[in-house]
Amino acid sequence: MNYEQLLYVTELANHQTLQETADFLHISKSGLSQSISQLESELDIQLFKRSHQGTVLTSKGQELLPYIKNMMSANMNLIQQAGRLGKIQNIHTIKLAYANTFLKPMLTEFLKLYNGNATLVIKRISSSEIIEQVSHKELDAALLQLIANIKSN
Numbered sequence: 001m002n003y004e005q006l007l008y009v010t011e012l013a014n015h016q017t018l019q020e021t022a023d024f025l026h027i028s029k030s031g032l033s034q035s036i037s038q039l040e041s042e043l044d045i046q047l048f049k050r051s052h053q054g055t056v057l058t059s060k061g062q063e064l065l066p067y068i069k070n071m072m073s074a075n076m077n078l079i080q081q082a083g084r085l086g087k088i089q090n091i092h093t094i095k096l097a098y099a100n101t102f103l104k105p106m107l108t109e110f111l112k113l114y115n116g117n118a119t120l121v122i123k124r125i126s127s128s129e130i131i132e133q134v135s136h137k138e139l140d141a142a143l144l145q146l147i148a149n150i151k152s153n
Contacts, residue, residue, distance in 0.1 A: 003075055005039040006068050008032055009047060013065055014125060016054045024124065073138075076121065 008025065012032070015021040022029040040047050047061035057065060125133070130142045 001039060001042055003072065005035050006072050008035050009039065009061075009068055010065070010072065012036065012048065012055055013057050013061070016056055018050075018055055 008021070011025060012018070012021045015024060018029050018033055022032045025032065036048065043064075045060050045064070046058050047064065048055045049058050130139070133139045134142050
């Protein structure tokens, strides 16, 4: 089991289709499927139910998802602490979530402002998840698209 496989599980749980998840992660659909199948084999648990309509977490997958997210968070905390203890003392981690994919190129440019002394954790999650994670101080910032309800006369 590795961090990449855990990331793939969380993203597939969010996107619910192999192709959309693979496109989002910039990997092949078959590579994504193989990686998740290897993890399922290692855990001896089917995490996803695959069908022509999409890919959804099984009940066991839903039960394990919070633990997977905790492992990913612990990994990030380890990296941050190692950075604080290591020679490079001026490393920043900025956790940011967004609900639409058009922001990713702008966020990559934003990271360049830190001259390599920052880690930008970018997540694409639903608006409700963003609100929940901001309220629990799991994110430093979030970008949401507001849609106005305009009534015509």
